[in-house]
Amino acid sequence: MRADRDSAAALAALPRALPDGPTDPRAVLDELVADAEPGVTAMGSPRYFGFVIGGTLPAALAADWMATAWDQNAGLASPTPAAAAIEEVAGAWVIDLLGLPGEASFAFVTGCQMAHVTCLAAARHRALAEAGWDVERDGLAGAPRVRVIATAGRHVTVDRALRLLGLGGGCLEPVEADERGAMRPEALERALAGGSGPTIVCAQAGDVNTGAVDPLDAVCDAAGGAGAWVHVDGAFGLWAMASPRRRGELRGCERAQSWATDGHKWLNVPYDCGIAVVADRDAHRAAMAVQASYLQQGEPVREPMDWTPEFSRRARAVPVYAALRSLGRSGVADRFAERLGAEPRLVVVAHGLNQVLVRPVGDDGAADRLVAAVQADGTCYTSPTTWRGARCMRISVSSWRTTEADVDRSVEAIVRALEVARSRG
Numbered sequence: 001m002r003a004d005r006d007s008a009a010a011l012a013a014l015p016r017a018l019p020d021g022p023t024d025p026r027a028v029l030d031e032l033v034a035d036a037e038p039g040v041t042a043m044g045s046p047r048y049f050g051f052v053i054g055g056t057l058p059a060a061l062a063a064d065w066m067a068t069a070w071d072q073n074a075g076l077a078s079p080t081p082a083a084a085a086i087e088e089v090a091g092a093w094v095i096d097l098l099g100l101p102g103e104a105s106f107a108f109v110t111g112c113q114m115a116h117v118t119c120l121a122a123a124r125h126r127a128l129a130e131a132g133w134d135v136e137r138d139g140l141a142g143a144p145r146v147r148v149i150a151t152a153g154r155h156v157t158v159d160r161a162l163r164l165l166g167l168g169g170g171c172l173e174p175v176e177a178d179e180r181g182a183m184r185p186e187a188l189e190r191a192l193a194g195g196s197g198p199t200i201v202c203a204q205a206g207d208v209n210t211g212a213v214d215p216l217d218a219v220c221d222a223a224g225g226a227g228a229w230v231h232v233d234g235a236f237g238l239w240a241m242a243s244p245r246r247r248g249e250l251r252g253c254e255r256a257q258s259w260a261t262d263g264h265k266w267l268n269v270p271y272d273c274g275i276a277v278v279a280d281r282d283a284h285r286a287a288m289a290v291q292a293s294y295l296q297q298g299e300p301v302r303e304p305m306d307w308t309p310e311f312s313r314r315a316r317a318v319p320v321y322a323a324l325r326s327l328g329r330s331g332v333a334d335r336f337a338e339r340l341g342a343e344p345r346l347v348v349v350a351h352g353l354n355q356v357l358v359r360p361v362g363d364d365g366a367a368d369r370l371v372a373a374v375q376a377d378g379t380c381y382t383s384p385t386t387w388r389g390a391r392c393m394r395i396s397v398s399s400w401r402t403t404e405a406d407v408d409r410s411v412e413a414i415v416r417a418l419e420v421a422r423s424r425g
């Protein structure tokens with residue numbers, strides 16, 4: 001399951017000197033497989049539960065190979081009408097499936113990180129335009145201060161997006177969360193009332209540790225009253241909107257102004273694929289579009305590059321298009337929480353959407369020993385984290401291939417590993 005080599009061994013296995021002359025392409029590939037494969041992890045396995053890493057639907061994998069083989073530069077519509085058309089259809093499907101406003105704009109980017117950058121650039125545009133400032137023309141020097149309100153549990157990619165947008169970490173104002181990490185709406189109301197000026201609220205649908213979803217309806221009520229823009233980090237959790245059984249957990253989500261999500265997590269398309277959706281099309285376009293006479297850009301065609309930070313890029317909507325036509329299922333995380341919860345030597349610390357946090361009863365280092373033993377056993381793969389100061393093991397069910405039988409096998413392996421971890425304690 002996990003790589004047989006660590007980073008140093010993986011590096012040592014590769015030739016370090018660039019050859020002077022060419023090498024036969026077949027030999028290059030044969031060597032690459034031999035040299036690199038011991039250093040890769042079976043992330044596509046139905047029992048891979050590390051980080052939040054999705055599997056790959058067969059149709060999406062094949063479509064991704066096609067996108068590579070076609071080698072289209074999908075930034076512009078005119079040289080590749082089919083890639084642009086596929087993107088237009090896939091984007092509309094995503095918006096429809098997630099129950100977001102039909103008139104919203106979208107962009108296909110590398111991951112949720114760049115989806116944050118795209119959405120928050122649109123938010124920055126609108127917030128500053130309303131304060132009489134043209135940020136695309138004048139930059140940020142001398143601009144009104146933008147407030148960004150978020151919980152301490154926000155994903156680090158939000159911080160980096162703010163850095164890249166020149167807003168800096170200093171614009172962040174923390175707002176209190178409950179014990180699972182969900183924003184407290186009354187605390188948000190207080191935070192909003194405690195300042196003034198252009199404001200963005202960063203909410204989340206799916207905490208990276210606990211899977212907790214902010215009370216989005218109440219968040220939108222509070223932010224709406226204060227004229228603030230609501231951005232939702234739904235890297236994986238936004239896909240719960242596609243499930244009639246789960247959609248209620250994200251009630252009010254569609255009332256936000258922007259949403260960042262991933263194709264490479266719960267949708268199970270290959271890396272890399274993030275999706276930005278923005279209700280305010282004009283703000284989105286104003287933040288991203290550039291013009292040059294040689295580009296042959298033109299309405300009424302949707303120009304993919306008008307909506308993304310990237311200029312040239314791969315046709316990453318192709319696997320999304322294919323995935324949406326062959327969707328698998330998810331939702332077996334509940335079984336993990338149930339079965340591990342029945343194990344007296346383990347505590348289920350939190351469980352939401354597809355995330356389960358557990359830790360062994362007893363000393364704090366036990367969770368790390370447990371993760372090491374689970375990874376060494378090889379039946380499944382889990383990863384460690386810290387939640388509210390305590391080390392935990394995190395299980396993230398993100399592959400369409402995971403069945404209840406996989407969960408049961410993995411639970412048995414985790415219980416076995418618990419013994420190993422205790423013997424090393």
Ligand SMILES: Cc1ncc(COP(=O)(O)O)c(C=O)c1O
Pocket residue numbers: 051052110111112113114155157204206207208233234235236262274
């Ligand atoms: C809640 C959340 N937001 C953002 C991200 C960043 O996503 P990406 O790695 O696709 O940029 C992650 C990744 O795990 C996440 O879980």
